Amino acid sequence: MADTAPSTQIRFSIDGRELDAAPGQSILEAAQAIGIEIPHLCHQPGLRPDGNCRACVVEIEGERTLAPSCCRAPAPGMVVRSTSERAQRAQKMVLELLSADLPAQAQTADSEFARWRRQLGVDASRFDARPPCPDDTSHPAITVSLDACIQCTRCVRACREIQVNDVIGYAQRGAAAHIIFDLGDPLGRSSCVGCGECVQACPTDALRVAAEPATSAPTTQVDSLCPYCGVGCQLTYHVQGEKIVRVEGRDGPANHARLCVKGRFGFDYIHHPERLTRPLIRREGKPKSLDGFDPSRPLDVFREASWDEALALAADGLRQIREAHGGRSLAGFGSAKGSNEEAYVFQKLVRTGFGSNNVDHCTRLCHASSVAALLEGVGSGAVSNPVADVADADVILIIGANPSANHPVAASFIKNAVKAGKTLIMMDPRRTDLARHARYFLQFRPDSDVALLNCLIHVIIDEGLVDQHFVEQRTEDFAALREQVADFSPERMAPVCGIDADTLRTVARCYARANAAMIFWGMGVSQHVHGTDNVRCLIALALITGQIGRPGTGLHPLRGQNNVQGASDAGLIPMVLPDYQRVDDPAIRARFEAAWGCALDPVPGLTVVEIMDAALAGQIRGMLIMGENPAMSDPDLNHARQALASLEHLVVQDIFLTETAAFADVVLPASAFPEKDGSFTNTDRRVQLGRAALKPPGDARQDLWILQQLAMRMGCQWPFQDTAGVFDEMRRLMPSIAGIDWQRLLREESITYPCHSADDPGQPILFSDDFPTSNGRARIVPAGLVPAAERPDTEYPLVLITGRLLEHWHTGAMTRRATVLDALEPDPVVMMAPSVMAGLGVGPGDMVRLYSRRGQVEAQVRVDAGMREGEVFLPFCYREAAANLLTHDALDPWGKIPEFKYCAVQLEALASCAATEAADHVR
Numbered sequence: 039m040a041d042t043a044p045s046t047q048i049r050f051s052i053d054g055r056e057l058d059a060a061p062g063q064s065i066l067e068a069a070q071a072i073g074i075e076i077p078h079l080c081h082q083p084g085l086r087p088d089g090n091c092r093a094c095v096v097e098i099e100g101e102r103t104l105a106p107s108c109c110r111a112p113a114p115g116m117v118v119r120s121t122s123e124r125a126q127r128a129q130k131m132v133l134e135l136l137s138a139d140l141p142a143q144a145q146t147a148d149s150e151f152a153r154w155r156r157q158l159g160v161d162a163s164r165f166d167a168r169p170p171c172p173d174d175t176s177h178p179a180i181t182v183s184l185d186a187c188i189q190c191t192r193c194v195r196a197c198r199e200i201q202v203n204d205v206i207g208y209a210q211r212g213a214a215a216h217i218i219f220d221l222g223d224p225l226g227r228s229s230c231v232g233c234g235e236c237v238q239a240c241p242t243d244a245l246r247v248a249a250e251p252a253t254s255a256p257t258t259q260v261d262s263l264c265p266y267c268g269v270g271c272q273l274t275y276h277v278q279g280e281k282i283v284r285v286e287g288r289d290g291p292a293n294h295a296r297l298c299v300k301g302r303f304g305f306d307y308i309h310h311p312e313r314l315t316r317p318l319i320r321r322e323g324k325p326k327s328l329d330g331f332d333p334s335r336p337l338d339v340f341r342e343a344s345w346d347e348a349l350a351l352a353a354d355g356l357r358q359i360r361e362a363h364g365g366r367s368l369a370g371f372g373s374a375k376g377s378n379e380e381a382y383v384f385q386k387l388v389r390t391g392f393g394s395n396n397v398d399h400c401t402r403l404c405h406a407s408s409v410a411a412l413l414e415g416v417g418s419g420a421v422s423n424p425v426a427d428v429a430d431a432d433v434i435l436i437i438g439a440n441p442s443a444n445h446p447v448a449a450s451f452i453k454n455a456v457k458a459g460k461t462l463i464m465m466d467p468r469r470t471d472l473a474r475h476a477r478y479f480l481q482f483r484p485d486s487d488v489a490l491l492n493c494l495i496h497v498i499i500d501e502g503l504v505d506q507h508f509v510e511q512r513t514e515d516f517a518a519l520r521e522q523v524a525d526f527s528p529e530r531m532a533p534v535c536g537i538d539a540d541t542l543r544t545v546a547r548c549y550a551r552a553n554a555a556m557i558f559w560g561m562g563v564s565q566h567v568h569g570t571d572n573v574r575c576l577i578a579l580a581l582i583t584g585q586i587g588r589p590g591t592g593l594h595p596l597r598g599q600n601n602v603q604g605a606s607d608a609g610l611i612p613m614v615l616p617d618y619q620r621v622d623d624p625a626i627r628a629r630f631e632a633a634w635g636c637a638l639d640p641v642p643g644l645t646v647v648e649i650m651d652a653a654l655a656g657q658i659r660g661m662l663i664m665g666e667n668p669a670m671s672d673p674d675l676n677h678a679r680q681a682l683a684s685l686e687h688l689v690v691q692d693i694f695l696t697e698t699a700a701f702a703d704v705v706l707p708a709s710a711f712p713e714k715d716g717s718f719t720n721t722d723r724r725v726q727l728g729r730a731a732l733k734p735p736g737d738a739r740q741d742l743w744i745l746q747q748l749a750m751r752m753g754c755q756w757p758f759q760d761t762a763g764v765f766d767e768m769r770r771l772m773p774s775i776a777g778i779d780w781q782r783l784l785r786e787e788s789i790t791y792p793c794h795s796a797d798d799p800g801q802p803i804l805f806s807d808d809f810p811t812s813n814g815r816a817r818i819v820p821a822g823l824v825p826a827a828e829r830p831d832t833e834y835p836l837v838l839i840t841g842r843l844l845e846h847w848h849t850g851a852m853t854r855r856a857t858v859l860d861a862l863e864p865d866p867v868v869m870m871a872p873s874v875m876a877g878l879g880v881g882p883g884d885m886v887r888l889y890s891r892r893g894q895v896e897a898q899v900r901v902d903a904g905m906r907e908g909e910v911f912l913p914f915c916y917r918e919a920a921a922n923l924l925t926h927d928a929l930d931p932w933g934k935i936p937e938f939k940y941c942a943v944q945l946e947a948l949a950s951c952a953a954t955e956a957a958d959h960v961r
């Protein structure tokens with residue numbers, strides 16, 4: 039060993055053993071690396087060493103005092119003793135002193151602290167205890183027992199330095215010192231976002247999971263992933279009997295053991311009493327409607343059936359329509375919450391069993407415009423660089439995204455980067471949490487992205503900040519861009535986008551001059567009738583400045599669902615087969631026809647909103663919808679629900695009786711995320727493994743099994759034995775994952791594609807040499823100004839922005855059935871600026887009615903100083919106030935994405951509505 043150790047290693051000895059420490063390693067860490075455990079409490083891997091508890095003291099030869107090994111660096115030749123009598127006496131004394139204050143339950147708990155006490159043989163303490171203090175149970179997820187706190191400050195560092203939420207602080211001095219939340223508030227009334235990083239850090243259970251059962255029954259641990267967003271956090275489920283009792287972050291490449299409130303506390307939806315456990319068939323004569331529909335009373339509308347009966351009915355209905363009207367009269371919505379294998383099998387079922395390309399999924403409502411612009415510009419629709427690259431960036435630009443709420447763990451790495459000195463630029467009509475970390479926050483007018491971005495491009499060209507070499511060598515059509523943006527001077531654009539000319543210049547320079555600058559964007563960019571144009575501008579910005587193809591640069595559309603990247607890759611898209619291979623390319627089609635043994639429809643299929651329109655027009659007659667809830671998530675719901683109701687035959691495969699299931703003829707109860715094995719692809723293009731921790735409840739079945747049963751009954755003969763078998767077929771047809779096989783995935787847990795061969799480590803950063811376009815160059819596509827489809831007017835004077843809340847997932851199907859999440863955000867709210875409230879004469883908590891030309895909803899007012907005047911924000915997760923009753927289905931012509939982020943509404947205080955109604959009544 040000694041010969042091979044690099045010279046930078048520091049050789050020393052501990053407890054008689056020679057060892058090498060890497061530069062920067064503490065004595066404690068070096069000892070741990072060779073299996074010597076020194077007691078420690080305030081030290082936690084990943085947290086800055088603090089050295090406050092002194093449980094880890096060791097004796098160093100030649101030194102008079104003991105040294106804390108967690109923050110002491112070894113020196114060459116140092117002789118350290120961690121188990122000498124003197125060191126151990128001190129370690130034990132620390133534990134005994136700390137034990138004195140602990141309440142009884144903390145003495146016996148299975149905490150890290152209790153384990154150290156047992157290990158060192160410290161039982162009862164000889165010292166006087168502090169007077170006990172009552173638990174703080176104000177937070178639905180986390181219980182605080184301050185008397186079990188040993189002031190190790192791990193929670194403070196976890197909250198401030200890891201998650202950068204700055205909720206936990208340290209108050210007073212000496213014996214009175216204690217942790218506080220905000221200014222000494224109860225946790226439940228503080229600004230805590232419930233990420234639970236403090237719970238994971240606490241060694242004494244002073245901060246603990248509120249709902250965790252006190253029983254000491256054995257738990258099994260299953261390594262898996264988070265089922266919510268595209269960040270792709272790795273986690274471990276702790277299972278007791280048939281229940282998940284706790285979730286812990288795992289050290290995955292995308293999360294490094296961090297989680298957010300949903301990933302940590304939002305998993306008990308799977309145990310909700312409304313879980314579907316038996317196949318359901320609509321009762322004769324029950325109207326397809328949401329009026330009076332109650333998901334807790336399925337038998338009002340449906341009757342239970344055996345799998346045989348339900349599957350036969352489901353498949354027969356579809357087959358009859360296919361036989362009578364052709365494959366193009368059927369359509370399927372697959373799921374971005376399912377695995378890659380499920381998505382692949384779903385699109386194969388539609389393409390070979392239904393007989394058309396009418397297969398789509400929520401990507402259409404999400405980043406369809408981004409993907410359209412990216413494929414056109416750089417030849418690949420996925421991100422160019424992973425989130426983790428923020429550590430290599432100098433400038434981070436975020437536009438139209440709210441990562442603190444929607445990609446919270448990614449947001450924590452962005453905040454870490456800002457703390458490390460990187461410059462954050464944020465652009466959004468709404469000031470969201472992350473904006474307080476931004477050097478430049480541009481609260482511009484919604485709908486004016488092209489004006490804003492073209493202006494930045496104008497400044498960059500005007501001031502000679504273009505990367506000429508990059509533009510000449512790697513791109514085409516720069517001249518057209520120069521011409522297009524000539525009129526977009528800061529002075530002309532300032533009034534259009536609401537940002538002053540100086541700021542526009544400063545920000546353009548900041549981005550262009552950075553050594554490495556990275557762009558993230560979200561739905562605020564993509565969900566517009568000019569979504570594709572918005573993204574064209576972002577691509578142009580990166581291309582003309584050469585901010586792409588290197589670490590810390592590039593384009594990152596933050597992907598939403600946990601597997602929207604993978605579902606798209608697997609072919610849940612009407613124009614392309616798996617791996618974005620066009621269905622209208624005869625050579626590609628021939629390849630798939632040979633592999634699948636049947637003829638394929640050469641015509642690209644319809645998209646989500648087009649399918650709804652076609653259903654209403656009688657052209658689409660039958661549908662299979664798996665793991666999507668369009669009766670809540672589609673725009674203009676009155677129209678979409680009418681379309682669903684008009685289908686001759688609708689099969690819904692879900693885990694709950696959703697609003698969409700209310701229109702179903704057959705409902706098939708499926709497996710939830712923690713009940714299945716499968717691969718999932720995160721926003722960074724990392725393919726990762728989800729593992730089953732539980733069996734589906736009752737008679738619910740695996741999604742993959744259900745899809746294959748339907749396929750078989752529609753005449754498909756498939757050879758799949760298991761999930762791995764499906765993946766194997768996928769990799770043979772998808773060049774970008776050809777190098778990933780199931781065994782490798784099991785071994786490595788996370789592999790980034792493109793990965794072409796078994797020895798390809800995967801490519802996290804794309805485009806370093808060329809672009810995957812026909813000539814290897816990126817195409818610069820200029821964009822002009824296109825207004826939103828429905829602008830405010832005197833009748834509907836306000837702009838409605840729809841979006842998300844941290845605690846809820848989309849249509850609420852899962853999170854409103856998760857105890858903690860629903861307790862945190864139980865009621866429909868609409869956010870608005872104080873001035874809008876004053877204008878209406880309403881206060882926080884008052885009810886208002888929102889109207890658009892298409893529908894109306896009622897919600898509670900929430901004051902949001904981050905909103906601009908003239909705009910209101912409504913989350914779309916509440917079925918009793920479904921935001922999409924108000925939105926409209928105007929589409930972006932390229933991405934076919936609806937304009938969820940902009941329509942015109944009117945607001946009325948409900949008290950005054952009531953008064954008007956009463957007056958009407960009297961008349």
Ligand SMILES: Nc1nc2c(c(=O)[nH]1)N[C@H]1C(S)=C(S)[C@@H](COP(=O)(O)OP(=O)(O)OC[C@H]3O[C@@H](n4cnc5c(=O)[nH]c(N)nc54)[C@H](O)[C@@H]3O)O[C@H]1N2
Binds near residue numbers: 404437444
């Ligand atoms: N908690 C939670 N997390 C989620 C989800 C969830 O439902 N809940 N969903 C997941 C999914 S699928 C997705 S796609 C992502 C979405 O994540 P985000 O893209 O962050 O989502 P949104 O909240 O819809 O919108 C982002 C921002 O767009 C801004 N915006 C509105 N109009 C405009 C405009 O004209 N221009 C610009 N530039 N910005 C505008 C809004 O003010 C808002 O801050 O989140 C994922 N993560």
Ligand SMILES: Nc1nc2c(c(=O)[nH]1)N[C@H]1C(S)=C(S)[C@@H](COP(=O)(O)OP(=O)(O)OC[C@H]3O[C@@H](n4cnc5c(=O)[nH]c(N)nc54)[C@H](O)[C@@H]3O)O[C@H]1N2
Binds near residue numbers: 921
């Ligand atoms: N107004 C407005 N509307 C929007 C948006 C917006 O910003 N504003 N955003 C749009 C965007 S970006 C998106 S991505 C869409 C999302 O729209 P959807 O995908 O329709 O919304 P989810 O609520 O995520 O639906 C997921 C469904 O899958 C079910 N499910 C969960 N896990 C499983 C599983 O393992 N198996 C099966 N079979 N089912 C499962 C859930 O119960 C739920 O019914 O919404 C879009 N709609």
Ligand SMILES: [Mo]
Binds near residue numbers: 400404598599
């Ligand atoms: Mo999304």
